[in-house]
Amino acid sequence: xxxxxxxxxxxxxxxxxxxxxxxxxxxxxxxxxxxxxxxxxxxxxxxxxxxxxxxxxxxxxxxxxxxxxxxxxxxxxxxxxxxxxxxxxxxxxxxxxxxxxxxxxxxxxxxxxxxxxxxxxxxxxxxxxxxxxxxxxxxxxxxxxxxxxxxxxxxxxxxxxxxxxxxxxxxxxxxxxxxxxxxxxxxxxxxxxxxxxxxxxxxxxxxxxxxxxxxxxxxxxxxxxxxxxxxxxxxxxxxxxxxxxxxxxxxxxxxxxxxxxxxxxxxxxxxxxxxxxxxxxxxxxxxxxxxxxxxxxxxxxxxxxxxxxxxxxxxxxxxxxxxxxxxxxxxxxxxxxxxxxxxxxxxxxxxxxxxxxxxxxxxxxxxxxxxxxxxxxxxxxxxx
Numbered sequence: 001x002x003x004x005x006x007x008x009x010x011x012x013x014x015x016x017x018x019x020x021x022x023x024x025x026x027x028x029x030x031x032x033x034x035x036x037x038x039x040x041x042x043x044x045x046x047x048x049x050x051x052x053x054x055x056x057x058x059x060x061x062x063x064x065x066x067x068x069x070x071x072x073x074x075x076x077x078x079x080x081x082x083x084x085x086x087x088x089x090x091x092x093x094x095x096x097x098x099x100x101x102x103x104x105x106x107x108x109x110x111x112x113x114x115x116x117x118x119x120x121x122x123x124x125x126x127x128x129x130x131x132x133x134x135x136x137x138x139x140x141x142x143x144x145x146x147x148x149x150x151x152x153x154x155x156x157x158x159x160x161x162x163x164x165x166x167x168x169x170x171x172x173x174x175x176x177x178x179x180x181x182x183x184x185x186x187x188x189x190x191x192x193x194x195x196x197x198x199x200x201x202x203x204x205x206x207x208x209x210x211x212x213x214x215x216x217x218x219x220x221x222x223x224x225x226x227x228x229x230x231x232x233x234x235x236x237x238x239x240x241x242x243x244x245x246x247x248x249x250x251x252x253x254x255x256x257x258x259x260x261x262x263x264x265x266x267x268x269x270x271x272x273x274x275x276x277x278x279x280x281x282x283x284x285x286x287x288x289x290x291x292x293x294x295x296x297x298x299x300x301x302x303x304x305x306x307x308x309x310x311x312x313x314x315x316x317x318x319x320x321x322x323x324x325x326x327x328x329x330x331x332x333x334x335x336x337x338x339x340x341x342x343x344x345x346x347x348x349x350x351x352x353x354x355x356x357x358x359x360x361x362x363x364x365x366x367x368x369x370x371x372x373x374x375x376x377x378x379x380x381x382x383x384x
Contacts, residue, residue: 015063016289018254019092020070020267021052023083025259027072028101030136031124033162033197033204036072037270041259049079051281053086055257058285060090064255068120070097072259075107081114088115095120097160100146101139108149118156121147121183125166126173134166144181151182158185163214164204165358171217178229186229188218190236194268194323207355211239238348241340243320250322251295255285263288265295268323272332298322303333307341 025040047055056067067087074080075098087094095118096111121143125131128140150157159181161167161174171188178186190211193201206214218233225231237244247254247266256264261279264270270277275294278287289295297303301314308319319325320336328337328347335342340349 014249014252016059016253016255017063017065019056019059019064019067020254020256021056021067021083021087022070022072022256022258022267023052023074023077023080024072026076027099028076028137029073029099029139031134031162032200033164033191035192035195035197035267037195037268038199046259047257047261047280049082051261052079052083055261055280055285056083056087056090056092058280059255060092062285062289064092066093066095068095068097073099073101075102081110084111084114084116088117093117095158098122098146099135099139100143103142103146103149105149105152108153112153112155116155118158119146119150120158120160120187121150121181123159123161123174123177126170126177130167130170147181147183156185157181157183158187159183160187160189162189162191163206164191165206165210166204168206168210168214169358171214172221175217175221175225175229175231178231179225184229185232187232187234189232189234192237192268192324194271194327198327205238205352205355206236207357208239208352209357211236237321237324237336237338238352241338241345241349243317243336243339243342245316245318246298246321246323249299249318250297251289251299255289255295263292263294265298266323269294271323272326298332305333305335307343308335311341 024043024046025036026043027034027036059067069080069083074096077083084094094116096116097120100121123131123143124134131140131143132138147157159178163171167174174188175186177183191197191204197204218231222231235244251265254265256267256269257280258264258270261281262270262277263280263285264275264277269275275297276292277294278292280288283292301309301318304314304319308314317339320339322332324338325334325336326332329344334344337344337347339345
């Protein structure tokens with residue numbers, strides 16, 4: 001499938017089942033691995049409540065059954081309950097992705113009444129002071145309190161940990177938080193180096209020795225927690241020589257709607273020039289998914305060059321991540337350098353091989369933070 005499409009083939013194309021709804025780029029935290037883009041959407045440019053209602057209705061018509069309500073921090077949206085209700089009314093299962101900062105018992109109660117089905121809570125570290133340092137503000141106590149509120153509400157609770165050089169050696173303690181806080185799932189996601197994380201890569205990349213120890217810990221803890229806590233390990237891109245399929249395949253199973261309505265195959269795709277990213281304010285989601293250049297350009301395998309075109313894994317990894325290929329080589333159609341078969345693999349291999357073990361006393365350096373520019377002021381405030 002190439003960047004063009006014909007009406008006769010519309011229904012043969014894959015249909016999405018998952019939506020990442022980025023409700024705002026505003027966030028109270030300052031995490032250096034933030035997945036927000038370098039250019040943040042102002043609060044005044046965000047989709048309105050009614051625009052989100054319409055987008056969710058169209059998403060359901062397109063086939064979406066699951067939505068992650070994310071940001072930034074979605075709790076900053078005063079209309080979050082209305083957005084949850086709109087998704088629930090359209091038949092879409094909703095999961096709130098939150099830092100926990102600002103979540104009260106009353107707010108959670110209103111969200112549950114609106115139809116919220118589960119919560120995923122971000123955690124930076126198991127040690128409160130280290131967690132607050134990575135997050136850029138005091139927040140560990142808020143997270144612990146939020147976990148208790150979710151547990152008391154009866155909603156399923158998952159923890160999400162972005163792993164990097166400064167918390168990977170605390171993996172045992174991080175995993176211990178799941179049963180202690182009543183979570184039935186913990187996702188251990190090694191940092192993906194896009195946007196702010198790419199800017200801060202030198203401070204975030206772990207050593208091979210750290211990853212080896214972490215993988216051993218994951219295997220041991222999976223056995224110990226079997227049947228009680230689901231432990232998900234998201235392998236890092238730079239270390240094992242294998243490319244991962246981008247979001248299950250570009251334009252194959254999911255879509256992302258940014259705070260201003262820009263619609264993309266993945267959260268980082270806005271970094272690729274020439275996509276002509278469409279907006280739900282201008283086009284229906286059906287047209288965006290089926291016909292837009294942004295969704296069809298790298299869908300399938302026909303766009304590939306060698307070594308991807310002749311690789312037996314091309315229908316499994318789809319050449320790896322287009323955003324990573326662009327970030328590292330300047331060419332979004334290149335083989336992902338994370339793949340050992342890529343002619344650019346040395347870009348990541350040599351970088352990783354040169355990393356020393358971090359000293360035991362190593363603290364977080366001075367990474368660049370997106371939160372210094374994030375929209376955390378009330379709607380309508382100057383500059384947003």
